[in-house]
Amino acid sequence: MNNTPILVLGAGELGMAILRNLAKRAALFPGTTLTVLLRPSTINSHDPSKLRKLDELQSLGVRFLPSDLATDSICDLSRLFKDFHTVIGCTGFVAGRDIQLKLARAVLDASVKRYFPWQFGVDYDIIGKGNSQDLFDVQLDVRNLLRSQERLEWVIVSTGMFVSFLFEPSFGVVDLTQNMIHALGSWDNAVTVTTSEDIGALTAEIIFAEPRIVNRIVYTAGDTVTYAQLADIVDSVLGRKMQRVEWSVPMLKDELAKDPGNLIKKYRVVFAEGKGVSWEIDKTFNAQHGIEVCSVKRWAQKNLK
Template sequence: MASRTNNILIFGATGTVGKHIARSIVESGDFGRVGIFTSPDSIKTKADAIDGLKDRGVEVITGDITVQQDVEQAFNGFDTVVSCLGRTVLHKQLQMIELADKHHDVKRFFPSEYGTDIEYWPNSAHEPPHQQKLKVRAALRDVKDLEYTYVVTGPYADADGGLFLGAAPVDKEAAGTFDVKRKRAVLLGDGNGKISLTTMRDVGELVVAATKHPEASRNRALKVNSFTATPKEIVAEFEQQTGGQAWDVSYTSLEQLKEMEKEAHANGDPRAGPLTLRRIWTEGGTLYDRRDNELIGMEDKMTSLPGAIKQAVQVQTG
């Protein structure tokens, strides 16, 4: 029988998606103990966010994620670990997994998987942005006692900096943009390719739901999302919610996107990884015959396309 979650420890709770996951866990009220592990530096630089969690009854554990003793002690009393670590520190999960597998309290681990499916196609194993997540999956498959769940959501349907429904700087808009203030969009491909997206708020709700359905989510990838739409459908919804006027729309073809990606990787451009992901999405690398939402009771509880666009408009217009 799969382990039920009672007490959750969160790593990366103040990050881009981590803050949404932490909020959903706290607001659910379904767990006996909720803690976050954070660094001394974050205690200083993210004091408001951490104080807000404290006010909600969250236990704050300070330590260094690279120090074995700090991590082992942090695990005490927690049966479930939820990692929300960012892309640049995903490799730090390898030691966390090893220690969690040996710890007498920890029974279940949610790695920082939120996003593109890293095993969608056979050639997914060769995509540069997937390498650290693939190592994490390999480590979890080798554990003896630790259960795990990958929450695979596809790209984030949000307008925060750099995300799919956001406004890119003018000089970088060829990689895709939905610019509310300029009423300008650059669509990838021919605009007709479907993309499955998930709002970050929904990511949090999906993680909570997965903990409540331990048998359905045990030792597997849950392929879930908020909605599926084409870029043309997305821009049409933006037009409707911004006065009904037609936006200025242009296109970056898949071949152009591939050339941009190739050049970025050759030049060591930090945009290389995001360009690879956008190429994968444009090729259809987020689509399935059916999703796993219903397995965890979330088939009718996700944000719709209009709801996501409403949030994006509010973010972009302040």
């Protein structure tokens, strides 16, 4: 991968993790350059937190490319992307529901050689269309578009849920204020999770892997746990017994029906239904390559006490 210009779209939690790890790997491949696409307002910001991020990126040797993904057209983005060999999407849906399909089309129009779309999540193929979280339908549209062509190489990295989101108060699974654990669907339902730091490290390894990974889904997992195992972990780490309450699929669907635009309630139903949200660790890239990752228990030990 010498002399390879790489563009990362966005520098949020995941984008920064990927850029940090890419910078380490790129140093081993002469001529490989890293660029991050940022809004002009971010590049020109005087906000201390943004300035610290910009300083870190510059220290990593990352160049800045100004663009607003929400307002720039497919044609505009295609002109920006055409100078890059590899594009990595790290923006999520912050720029709107249709942004991922827009980016995939711009990448194709630009004749980019390799694309890692924002698919850092669950197995959308198994979940299928028409589920409670309509954003997942868009992810399937992106997959179908990439699979329908042959000139662009693509790689999808399926990571499961971010570990931190499993403990996010708004998600409601681990509710420390109420001393309660909620199981989505049943206590035997499982969920696969990976930390953003591990996703960054593993994505960098996948990008530079030899032989090159082409046109396939690569699975990662920091851990795969049932909600019963999660409750045991939290009890053990905190040294106290949490209350355990099961949220059934019918109850969660009823809650969503009362508030159909609520993104969190949409996610709860999908994870409660239990399809495509977990996989065996043995099938993952990190397990097959002996790469150490952070488990749910280790994350909880670092962050809950």
